[in-house]
Amino acid sequence: MARLGIGRGDTVTLLLSNCLEFLYLWFGAAKLGAVIVPVNTASSVSELEYLVVHSESRLIFTQADQVDVARQVRERCPRVEEVAICGAGAPSPAVDFGRLAAECPETAPEGPAPSPTDEAAILYTSGTTARPKGVLVTHANYVCAGETVARAVRLTPDDRHLVVLPLFHGNAQYYSTMSALVTGASMALMARFSASRYFDQAITHRCTVSSLFAAPIRMLLVQPRRPEHAVNDLRVVIFAQSVTPAQLAEWDERFHASLLQLWGMTETMGPPLMNPLDGERRNQSMGLPAPGYATRLVDEGGRPVARGEIGQIVVRGEPGVSLMKGYYRNPDATAETIRDGWLWSGDNARQDADGYYHFVDRAKDMIKRSGENVAASEVEAVIREHADVFDCAVIGVPDEMRDEAILAVVVPRSGAGKPPAAGLTEEAVIDWCRQRLAGFRVPQFVRFRAELPRTAVGKVQKHVLRAEVGSAPPA
Numbered sequence: 001m002a003r004l005g006i007g008r009g010d011t012v013t014l015l016l017s018n019c020l021e022f023l024y025l026w027f028g029a030a031k032l033g034a035v036i037v038p039v040n041t042a043s044s045v046s047e048l049e050y051l052v053v054h055s056e057s058r059l060i061f062t063q064a065d066q067v068d069v070a071r072q073v074r075e076r077c078p079r080v081e082e083v084a085i086c087g088a089g090a091p092s093p094a095v096d097f098g099r100l101a102a103e104c105p106e107t108a109p110e111g112p113a114p115s116p117t118d119e120a121a122i123l124y125t126s127g128t129t130a131r132p133k134g135v136l137v138t139h140a141n142y143v144c145a146g147e148t149v150a151r152a153v154r155l156t157p158d159d160r161h162l163v164v165l166p167l168f169h170g171n172a173q174y175y176s177t178m179s180a181l182v183t184g185a186s187m188a189l190m191a192r193f194s195a196s197r198y199f200d201q202a203i204t205h206r207c208t209v210s211s212l213f214a215a216p217i218r219m220l221l222v223q224p225r226r227p228e229h230a231v232n233d234l235r236v237v238i239f240a241q242s243v244t245p246a247q248l249a250e251w252d253e254r255f256h257a258s259l260l261q262l263w264g265m266t267e268t269m270g271p272p273l274m275n276p277l278d279g280e281r282r283n284q285s286m287g288l289p290a291p292g293y294a295t296r297l298v299d300e301g302g303r304p305v306a307r308g309e310i311g312q313i314v315v316r317g318e319p320g321v322s323l324m325k326g327y328y329r330n331p332d333a334t335a336e337t338i339r340d341g342w343l344w345s346g347d348n349a350r351q352d353a354d355g356y357y358h359f360v361d362r363a364k365d366m367i368k369r370s371g372e373n374v375a376a377s378e379v380e381a382v383i384r385e386h387a388d389v390f391d392c393a394v395i396g397v398p399d400e401m402r403d404e405a406i407l408a409v410v411v412p413r414s415g416a417g418k419p420p421a422a423g424l425t426e427e428a429v430i431d432w433c434r435q436r437l438a439g440f441r442v443p444q445f446v447r448f449r450a451e452l453p454r455t456a457v458g459k460v461q462k463h464v465l466r467a468e469v470g471s472a473p474p475a
Helices: 020-032 045-055 064-076 097-103 139-153 170-183 198-204 214-221 245-255 331-337 376-384 426-434 462-469
Strands: 011-015 035-038 057-063 082-086 119-124 134-138 160-163 186-189 209-213 236-240 259-263 294-298 311-316 342-351 357-362 366-369 372-375 389-399 403-412 445-448
Touching: 011 020, 011 045, 011 064, 020 035, 020 119, 035 045, 045 057, 045 064, 045 119, 057 064, 064 082, 082 097, 119 139, 119 170, 134 139, 139 170, 139 236, 160 170, 160 198, 170 186, 170 209, 198 214, 209 214, 214 236, 214 245, 214 389, 245 259, 294 342, 331 342, 357 376, 366 389, 372 376, 376 389, 376 403, 376 426, 389 462, 403 426, 403 462, 426 445
Parallel strands: 011 035, 011 057, 035 119, 057 082, 160 186, 160 209, 209 236, 236 259, 403 445
Antiparallel strands: 119 134, 294 311, 311 342, 342 357, 366 372, 366 403, 389 403
């Protein structure tokens, strides 16, 4: 990067899937005081154009199968000086990263070391809303994230992470890479998540720790049973998002790999909430406050709510250390999110009598129905219990009389591209809910879909579903 003119404060885009070059570039940029902008390899040219322009990137590092996309992005972004190709020979006019690296001296360029609160990365939020925001991550942020996770799962140099989530997302950076770096643990880096190969990889590489989220867990559970998968070295698999009690029980019975649920955001670095490794673990909850963080639930006015009531999670920390430094080139969003030292998460939860936090919904996903607040997650949990349902998402749609109607988008267990099971009809789903939910929580409409639109970390993109419905309620 120094040979290409990159120095302190410059930004470079990494359009890369999981590979060693990603790590070389990440740490090389950190050494120079430059800033990486990892982006999703599934992004469209238009999406990438926004990220590259907004981040003011000077270089794009990519891979052979992304060359055409990167070239189109460069044509739209005059500030981009070069496209460098990793892992394969570079067609003209791109730069061959491997050849360039081979020509470089072994000693790093001289220069002042970056300070702990200098920016090291801009991580763009997952895009569950229309435009992603760029989270400013400092060198101290990365270290704090790694130390928080390492302390929580008692990581040692003898541990090995199985890394299957994408490095362009904060999870694999914060929870896996950085926790390994601060403890001297090792990593087995896979190109991507594979449900059919996950436990084979864990066994082959003698991995002891891994990180997942709910969707991969569900995918693993629908794989054919193989008794040898229960003989693995995984002592803890940390995960985020919700799975059902039945799924938790089946996981324990089949894989003997201890699950540990947590809650965190790109903006919070380490997870502010985690179930304890020792003591009582409640994997239907997000857990208890992690060391180094203070959390509480508040109403819209910032007043703490009573135990058992729903409130928004706010997190106390130090910006640039345990919380993000801010949103890049977005001071208004920064001021709205971090208020008086508290980060407003946008997630609603409730605390049980023992202080464990239970996720309710995104604050923006609460459905207003005839004066009642309906948590989409509660309706989704009921629908997922149906034997013929693989997954679902619930959204509010316009209703002139009752504010919003409830629409359930259902993925049948019969699989992508196949029709729903014979008994899984719109009326069957509504009847299922009617027997288990208060009347105002029962969906008025059901749609079937082969799969749900998701971000790289498995979050459902409900704005995509809302856009499909439009401004009128379903017929």
